Amino acid sequence: MSELNNRVVEKYRNNFLKEVEANVEEGDWVKMCMQCGVCAGSCPLGDAWEHTPQKLFMMIRAGKRDEVLSSDAMWMCTSCYNCIVRCPRELPITHIMHGLAHYAARLGLSPKNQPTQKFAQLFWDNLTKTGRVNELKLGLNLYFMNGFSEGVKKSLEMRSIGQGMFFAKRLNPMEILGGHGVKDQAGFHAMLDKAREIEDAKLDKFGK
Amino acid sequence: MAKKEYSFYPGCSSQKGASSINYLISTNSMCEELDIQLNHIPDWNCCAASIGYAGGGELPRLALSARNIALSEQAHPDQDIVATCAACWLATKETKERLDESADLMAETNQALSAAGLEIKNNKEVRHMAEVLIEDFGYEALGAKVKKPLEGIKIAGYVGCQTNRPFGIDGESYENPMYLDKLVETLGADPVKNYDKKVQCCGGALAFSEPEKSQDMIKDIIGAAYDGGADMIVTPCPVCQMNVEVYQDQINEKYGTKFNIPVVYYSTLMSVAYGRNAKDSALNGQIIKAKQLEAIANK
Amino acid sequence: MAVQKDIGAYICSGCGLGDRLDCDQLEKVAKSDGRAKLTRQHEFLCSKAGVEMIQADIDAGDVSHIVLGACSRRAKTDAFNFENVVMTRTNLREGVIWVRPDTDEARESTQEMADDYIRMGCAEVKYQDLPAPSQEQGLNRNMLVVGGGITGMTSAIEAAKAGYNVGLVEKAGHLGGTAAALYKRVPERAPYSLPVDNGVDSLATQIQGNPRITVYLNSTVTKTSGAPGRFSVDISTESGDTTTENFGAIVQSSGFEPYDMSQLTEFSPESPDVVDQLGLEALAKEANGGAIKRPSDAKAVESVLFVQCAGQRSEKEGHLSYCSGHCCATSIKQAMYFKQANPDTDTVVMYTDLRTPGAGGEDFYRSAQKQGVIFTKGEVSEVTPGDTGPLVKFNDLILDENVEQNFDLVVLATGMLPNSGVNIDAPAPAEGEEVTETPVSILNLDYRQGKDIPQLVHGFTDSHFICFPYETRRTGIYTAGPVRRPMDIKQAMDDATGAAMKAIQAIENSSKGLAAHPRSGDLSFPSFRKEGCTQCKRCTVECPFGAINEDERGFPQYNEGRCRRCGTCMGACPVRVISFANYSVDSVGQQIKAVDMPDEFEEKPRLLALACENDAYPAMDMAAMNKVEYSAYVRAIPVRCLGSVNTIWITDALNSGYDGIMLLGCQKGENYQCHFVKGSEIAHIRMSKIDDTLSQLQLEKERVGTHEVAITDVERIPQIINEMAETVQKIGMSPFKF
Numbered sequence A: 001m002s003e004l005n006n007r008v009v010e011k012y013r014n015n016f017l018k019e020v021e022a023n024v025e026e027g028d029w030v031k032m033c034m035q036c037g038v039c040a041g042s043c044p045l046g047d048a049w050e051h052t053p054q055k056l057f058m059m060i061r062a063g064k065r066d067e068v069l070s071s072d073a074m075w076m077c078t079s080c081y082n083c084i085v086r087c088p089r090e091l092p093i094t095h096i097m098h099g100l101a102h103y104a105a106r107l108g109l110s111p112k113n114q115p116t117q118k119f120a121q122l123f124w125d126n127l128t129k130t131g132r133v134n135e136l137k138l139g140l141n142l143y144f145m146n147g148f149s150e151g152v153k154k155s156l157e158m159r160s161i162g163q164g165m166f167f168a169k170r171l172n173p174m175e176i177l178g179g180h181g182v183k184d185q186a187g188f189h190a191m192l193d194k195a196r197e198i199e200d201a202k203l204d205k206f207g208k
Numbered sequence B: 001m002a003k004k005e006y007s008f009y010p011g012c013s014s015q016k017g018a019s020s021i022n023y024l025i026s027t028n029s030m031c032e033e034l035d036i037q038l039n040h041i042p043d044w045n046c047c048a049a050s051i052g053y054a055g056g057g058e059l060p061r062l063a064l065s066a067r068n069i070a071l072s073e074q075a076h077p078d079q080d081i082v083a084t085c086a087a088c089w090l091a092t093k094e095t096k097e098r099l100d101e102s103a104d105l106m107a108e109t110n111q112a113l114s115a116a117g118l119e120i121k122n123n124k125e126v127r128h129m130a131e132v133l134i135e136d137f138g139y140e141a142l143g144a145k146v147k148k149p150l151e152g153i154k155i156a157g158y159v160g161c162q163t164n165r166p167f168g169i170d171g172e173s174y175e176n177p178m179y180l181d182k183l184v185e186t187l188g189a190d191p192v193k194n195y196d197k198k199v200q201c202c203g204g205a206l207a208f209s210e211p212e213k214s215q216d217m218i219k220d221i222i223g224a225a226y227d228g229g230a231d232m233i234v235t236p237c238p239v240c241q242m243n244v245e246v247y248q249d250q251i252n253e254k255y256g257t258k259f260n261i262p263v264v265y266y267s268t269l270m271s272v273a274y275g276r277n278a279k280d281s282a283l284n285g286q287i288i289k290a291k292q293l294e295a296i297a298n299k
Numbered sequence C: 001m002a003v004q005k006d007i008g009a010y011i012c013s014g015c016g017l018g019d020r021l022d023c024d025q026l027e028k029v030a031k032s033d034g035r036a037k038l039t040r041q042h043e044f045l046c047s048k049a050g051v052e053m054i055q056a057d058i059d060a061g062d063v064s065h066i067v068l069g070a071c072s073r074r075a076k077t078d079a080f081n082f083e084n085v086v087m088t089r090t091n092l093r094e095g096v097i098w099v100r101p102d103t104d105e106a107r108e109s110t111q112e113m114a115d116d117y118i119r120m121g122c123a124e125v126k127y128q129d130l131p132a133p134s135q136e137q138g139l140n141r142n143m144l145v146v147g148g149g150i151t152g153m154t155s156a157i158e159a160a161k162a163g164y165n166v167g168l169v170e171k172a173g174h175l176g177g178t179a180a181a182l183y184k185r186v187p188e189r190a191p192y193s194l195p196v197d198n199g200v201d202s203l204a205t206q207i208q209g210n211p212r213i214t215v216y217l218n219s220t221v222t223k224t225s226g227a228p229g230r231f232s233v234d235i236s237t238e239s240g241d242t243t244t245e246n247f248g249a250i251v252q253s254s255g256f257e258p259y260d261m262s263q264l265t266e267f268s269p270e271s272p273d274v275v276d277q278l279g280l281e282a283l284a285k286e287a288n289g290g291a292i293k294r295p296s297d298a299k300a301v302e303s304v305l306f307v308q309c310a311g312q313r314s315e316k317e318g319h320l321s322y323c324s325g326h327c328c329a330t331s332i333k334q335a336m337y338f339k340q341a342n343p344d345t346d347t348v349v350m351y352t353d354l355r356t357p358g359a360g361g362e363d364f365y366r367s368a369q370k371q372g373v374i375f376t377k378g379e380v381s382e383v384t385p386g387d388t389g390p391l392v393k394f395n396d397l398i399l400d401e402n403v404e405q406n407f408d409l410v411v412l413a414t415g416m417l418p419n420s421g422v423n424i425d426a427p428a429p430a431e432g433e434e435v436t437e438t439p440v441s442i443l444n445l446d447y448r449q450g451k452d453i454p455q456l457v458h459g460f461t462d463s464h465f466i467c468f469p470y471e472t473r474r475t476g477i478y479t480a481g482p483v484r485r486p487m488d489i490k491q492a493m494d495d496a497t498g499a500a501m502k503a504i505q506a507i508e509n510s511s512k513g514l515a516a517h518p519r520s521g522d523l524s525f526p527s528f529r530k531e532g533c534t535q536c537k538r539c540t541v542e543c544p545f546g547a548i549n550e551d552e553r554g555f556p557q558y559n560e561g562r563c564r565r566c567g568t569c570m571g572a573c574p575v576r577v578i579s580f581a582n583y584s585v586d587s588v589g590q591q592i593k594a595v596d597m598p599d600e601f602e603e604k605p606r607l608l609a610l611a612c613e614n615d616a617y618p619a620m621d622m623a624a625m626n627k628v629e630y631s632a633y634v635r636a637i638p639v640r641c642l643g644s645v646n647t648i649w650i651t652d653a654l655n656s657g658y659d660g661i662m663l664l665g666c667q668k669g670e671n672y673q674c675h676f677v678k679g680s681e682i683a684h685i686r687m688s689k690i691d692d693t694l695s696q697l698q699l700e701k702e703r704v705g706t707h708e709v710a711i712t713d714v715e716r717i718p719q720i721i722n723e724m725a726e727t728v729q730k731i732g733m734s735p736f737k738f
């Protein structure tokens, strides 16, 4: 667990709801949930969730910090927005799920080897490198994210798909050499660095 | 009708050699027929889709889309931003709305943008291509351009998630949007009625990280299309298109199904119906060939 | 009946009647069988010309009793509105041509139907007289309000605003009732965001400054006698001084008693830090906006738990089975007291179903959430006095786990019990049974039927929940507020206004000798022939409204002002001495007999439908409008209430050869729909004994059916009729056709 986490724990003690309100994207909506369960029933991967969004909100109110942040529940969100459009209280549930996942990852509490987390991180790293996604590298990284031998197996499994994409001119092996990217690399990175700096400062402020 | 111009955000998957380059090619053909000029936003960057959240926090993600909006404001001040990718549209539109709602976020975002020498005013509409077709043209005008009606083809309109929620097309319901069906009809084809997996999630990015769970859902999406007697599936979203098309072999292997159904974009259908050839309609981009469309295109 | 009766029959040939029916034949029937002195036809009877034609005959003194053969009595009531003449309307349009197919085969049976209805109309009118106002007219226009809480104060103010003088009786030494004990109340106007002033002072000031309102504090009602327009009421103070006042109508707003929380032993009610909602109000009043302190050690409360539905909505012994309606919003309000004083207070509302009725309920709930009140779906199983404060054991219903948690204070949301006085229908205590407490009467009615207003369930006073919520079963006396059903302040104030309005209606109508409601404006009233009366008391007992007292010799004593004109007494009377000027055993009985009865071998059965005029009969009209057809063998007679059906009608009908009889009335029982509360129920009881008559006559039981129907049964009633026709076909014709 990170040093940041220790600081946050210190600050909020047993008020996890307050912590979420202050630090998680759209977190101040959590208290508005009326526990109707519509989101839980609307989630496409609902059965795969350790805790449904409804439950997560209740756990936050009940102060179950460790259970929430170390859960892999919110990593199951496919961003389908079904819950958002159906929630009678109009909670931005999808965003809260993303926010919780990000916050957990940030504090180093998210479960180890969570595949979606790994992919989401890979995706982010891939896109921030050049400003645009390089699908080939993303795919290869994905297959190798669990180590070399796993990766070779995965690559073989996915070979037919790769071939199909290649013949349909929808996968270009030359991308490995660099591929697309924004021209203003310097500006692009400066912008992202700045954004991250502002956000870190905010969390630091709340965390201290 | 005068030429219509839009500030176009193609997105990563429409780049050359990327997974939905066929979407871009067919869109270009469709736009030529409709006298639409798409002005690409210069030096656009990735929107981070909805999966970038693990690495990117709120502000860095907003900054990405804000940069695109700012660039569009500079280059095409009077044009709406139009995207073809559902995720691009959603991320950009969401950013616009979030910045509208919060003066603090707006200020912070501009602070970040200034590091790249940019500034966002945030006074643009962010629209999906489907919206442009329906709202700026309308079914009647779209139908008037049809040269080769897609007669005898039964098509399941798979709307999916992000073109539908949380924004969707004005006047359509989230649970049963009808615009793809109406479009299919407009082009002379036959929509599958009561396609009950029309707005079912395909797993999105989780098709990579949680393949079993996603393929289980994709199986139902395709199965329901077959149940409705569909010859092919049409979609407005590159993630939907990719997920529903490319895993059919794996699904067949796992579930013993015999899926082999083409999945096309609405732009593919329109390009063919508007009389463009197979190449212009990017029919070679189909991994599962859309033979009926090829036949019409080659006529 | 000595008065000369000149019957005029008017047949309309408009609305298709002329095409479908032989109107000349109808005129002939009216003349020959109906003994009409005069008959006329018009092709548009409800037109100006048609109406003038009738009026001319009336003005010329040619007719005193008229029969219209046209549309339903429910249609064109504005056009056919004649004074000083007895009128009956036979239903040839909705009752005949609209429910029959327009075919050649059907023509004959359709005409027979119409002929019979003309015969029936003429027979009915022959036995009707013009009703004259009752001699028993009360003229007192003052209103009594019993109970000086928010409800009573509102009723008094509203009545005074409408120009009536009010006597307001309150047993305590000040006005305000329960509301006066509240620190603040739930808002009833947008924005529904924060508690507002309890409102008692402003109402009390309005009352003090109002010359129309006389307040009697520390007083109770020790005797109420009379009827609408002439109630005589004894008002007594604690010290025993009594004044007698007269009133025209009464509003009873006696409110509720809080449930006794000491019964909830599992929640440690004896612990000082476990309070009910009123207990919390007292603490909040004391704090007056500052930190609320817990009773045990005066420590400022840092964490508080609200337990919803404490002893409510539960079938456990000693618990209330119903929802008191206001307590969720009340807890939300009380949680805000804490948040307003100190936003860091942990406030948890524990509920299984949060219910916030009313326009602003949901907004108020949301407002509490915004303020940081935590709502947890859970069930509290036990509260024990912990070391640092009450220890609460609960099951978190979302997280599905048992939790123990300490709070500084626990508030139990207990329910309300109506303060409705004596339950006059309670069975008398069995021999030797110990009577623990005798409830104190509120009104001390000097009625034969008992001291207080009849109750329906859980002790709340009985009223027609859907149609006439304020109208108790004692005419001229209206209950409002939580004595009638559980409710919050906003609802009680609406209730108070409604009840005041009904009380005014009773005052005004009774001063003219008219029925108050639901037959508002009816001039007829029941009278009885003393000579025939056997003092059996059935009328007194069965009258749902306690209208009939008894004199010393056991003869019924009618109080017309209390009467609703339902005719239940008329249906009850075994010697048939009770009647109304325009509604009597004869006015219906003669219709039954007037029907032309084909002999057994013609295979034309005759079915009788006695249909409640409030629901069943309109439903049949609506069936007609919807083109639902039914058997041509039926002859329908509207009755005021199924309760007015005297079994002699059934016996007579069977004896004169009817093949099947249907009684169509409203739903009875706890969720009754009957306009006269008990009428349908009583009819069902009476009809359950008709089997004897049938077996005496050696007739099949299936020939008589009693049905509960609703005004929406547009398809079902025709179905009941058709099924009866099929039954008759199966079991054969009645042999009693002479």
Ligand code: SF4
Binding pocket: A039, A042, A043, A044, A045, A053, A076, A077, A078, A079, A080, A081, A082, A083, A084, A093, A094, A097
């Ligand atoms: S957006 Fe995420 S949390 Fe909401 S229903 Fe879809 S997958 Fe579930």
Ligand code: SF4
Binding pocket: A032, A033, A034, A035, A036, A037, A038, A039, A040, A053, A054, A057, A086, A087, A088, A089, A090, A091, A093
């Ligand atoms: S749908 Fe909305 S209100 Fe209902 S449980 Fe989910 S988040 Fe809460």
Ligand code: SF4
Binding pocket: C526, C542, C543, C544, C545, C546, C547, C548, C562, C563, C564, C565, C566, C567, C568, C569, C570
């Ligand atoms: S039974 Fe009906 S008609 Fe008879 S006295 Fe009572 S209220 Fe009046």
